[in-house]
Amino acid sequence: MKRTYTMRSRADAVAGTRLRILRAVRELAEESFDLDPTLEAIAARAAVSVQTVLRHFGTRDALLGAAIAAGLDETRDERRVPVGDVAAAVRTVVAHYERRGDFMLHLIGHERDDPRFAAITGPGRDLHRAWVAEVFAPFRPGSAASASASSESESGSGGELLDLLAVATDLFTWKLLRRDRGLSRAATEARMRRLTEAVLATGSTR
Structure with missing residues (x-):
């Protein structure tokens, strides 16, 4: 049970980090009216390293695509x-x-x-x-x-x-x-x- 709880906690942490990164992209884009925020700026806003951003999404283009999809989901919720x-x-x-x-x-x-x-x-x-x-x-x-x-x-x-x-x-x-x-x-x-x-x-x- 302890191992299951630990694995669930880690999964929640990973999902939370991913969500923070995606929200950072949207926030920076809306503040600057620009779809080209740097990885450094995104990482700083999400309070993670650039390596963490790349580990989650692989490439900058993949990150932007995921951020667009997440933005549409957030809009549906709003x-x-x-x-x-x-x-x-x-x-x-x-x-x-x-x-x-x-x-x-x-x-x-x-x-x-x-x-x-x-x-x-x-x-x-x-x-x-x-x-x-x-x-x-x-x-x-x-x-x-x-x-x-x-x-x-x-x-x-x-x-x-x-x-x-x-x-x-x-x-x-x-x-x-x-x-x-x-x-x-x-x-x-x-x-x-x-x-x-x-x-x-x-x-x-x-």
């Missing part, structure tokens, strides 16, 4: 809300944009010039649409609250409603209100919620 809860959905997505929005906009602005940026923004768009389909599933025509998003049709009124909800909760909708208009976070959230509810009201009459 956006997790009860299905059908409109207020929580808008509040959560606005909080996500407040934390990550400016960096995401920077990535989108350079995605055509750098495939590493596109490797983040492309899956990010898919993630947002999948999130909308899941969270607002009870409001879509012909959908039950328990229906999976992947089983629902993208055509017809259901697909149109999904498009409109994706726009109502999109990063650029937040940017237009928060950055371009200079509205407060509370006002931005209120407008995005009102827009989302208007879309849902229109969809429910079809």
Whole structure:
């Protein structure tokens, strides 16, 4: 039993170190708006040695790929809300944009010039649409609250409603209100919620 406990503790320590390294990559990238943090900077942020970083990931490119995948998983966790809860959905997505929005906009602005940026923004768009389909599933025509998003049709009124909800909760909708208009976070959230509810009201009459 002691050996089992020791092995489990070591595995937890290894997983914790790996997580710290991945978070260090994301933190440094978001702070500098740059996807090229040095191994030395990453190691220092994670409180490990460069050799430890390489031992976990092998190469810098492999580390970046793992960090992108981990970032998407973290984003899914940050956006997790009860299905059908409109207020929580808008509040959560606005909080996500407040934390990550400016960096995401920077990535989108350079995605055509750098495939590493596109490797983040492309899956990010898919993630947002999948999130909308899941969270607002009870409001879509012909959908039950328990229906999976992947089983629902993208055509017809259901697909149109999904498009409109994706726009109502999109990063650029937040940017237009928060950055371009200079509205407060509370006002931005209120407008995005009102827009989302208007879309849902229109969809429910079809």
